[in-house]
Amino acid sequence: MHRKLFYIMCFVLIGQQVSGCESTGPVAHPLMTHYIVLSQNLLYAVRTGDSTRADIDTLARASTQELARQLADDAAKKAFWLNVYNAFVQIFLQHDTTLYQHRPAFFSRKSIVIAGHHLSLDDIEHGMLRHSKIKWSLGYLNKPFPSAFEKQFRVDSLDDRIHFALNCGARSCPPIAFYDPAHIDQQLDLATKNYLFNELSYDTTSQTLYLPAIMGWFRHDFGGKKGMLKLVKKWGFVPEDAHPHIRFKPYDWTLYLHHFQNDTP
Structure with missing residues (x-):
């Protein structure tokens, strides 16, 4: 297995009682992109300082049909969207820290492209991960008209533990982890x-x-x-x-x- 993927599979096992990390993670078909692995690759590149351009471009050109097939349950959706959110916060702010001086605009700007759809950090947090909640409603109100893309790729059930996994770049944010569907419950409990x-x-x-x-x-x-x-x-x-x-x-x-x-x- 490629060394990069091997390291990522080590990271996603945080909190597990393991004696070592074997290279037994998902193996990508040569003609197919595994988008959850790609989200981990993107986050890994952020951590190591490697280029993120190729991964960003691949996410932008993702097949909606294949993405839907791979994000078939809430475990997969939570892992994918948490990795994507945490990666793009770092990418944007490492490129330009002044963006944080205008946080409402920073979080609402539709600068992330997934399968040809332009999303903001708010879209991912409150739409995909919070099942289309209105941001400033204390969690009591739902969006009246979420997009078809959001309805297709949002979680079915809101999991309050995601709040302890999203890193928005602030000192009070939780640390960033590499999330994986197979271990998402243990990882979110740990977080x-x-x-x-x-x-x-x-x-x-x-x-x-x-x-x-x-x-x-x-x-x-x-x-x-x-x-x-x-x-x-x-x-x-x-x-x-x-x-x-x-x-x-x-x-x-x-x-x-x-x-x-x-x-x-």
Whole structure:
């Protein structure tokens, strides 16, 4: 197997208890592009500083029919769109850090081309990964008229764990990982647990639970405060019999690029 693909398959096994990484990942047919592998290749090139041009061009010319065949379930869709989103944030901001001074325009600009369709970072996050949610509705409202492309390639069910996997370039963002359909549940569990471990705090004296800002922004994705409390109890951050007040921490928008899993801050 090509060394590049071998390394990628090592990265996607983060969080797994493995003694080594064997080259047993997907093997591309010489006449067929495997788009999930391509999304991993793109992200790997971002990490290593290799050229991303060929991968970007291949995604732009992707076959809609073949992409639909490969993104046949939510595991595949989540892995693909998470890798694509995280890769393009890095690509854009490494090219021009001043874009981050105008974040609304940065996230809404349709500069990503997938299978001939122009998408923004917002389209990927709120359309594909959040099942066509309106961005500033706390997760309560759906888009009334999503595009046919979005309806075809969005997830069937919103998974709140994606919020702990999307890296928008800010200091408060979770680290970037290489997502793979075969391990997506374990990877998203790990991302959730690690992000909450680093970001939440619990004041037992005042019985106040301070949660990451992103949970407040998208509160309905988490099932409201009741769902948030259930989540943190699941991971053992708060005792089962506790009923704390919930507050949300401020978000640090300081630009922080190349924050990959296992990198030292």
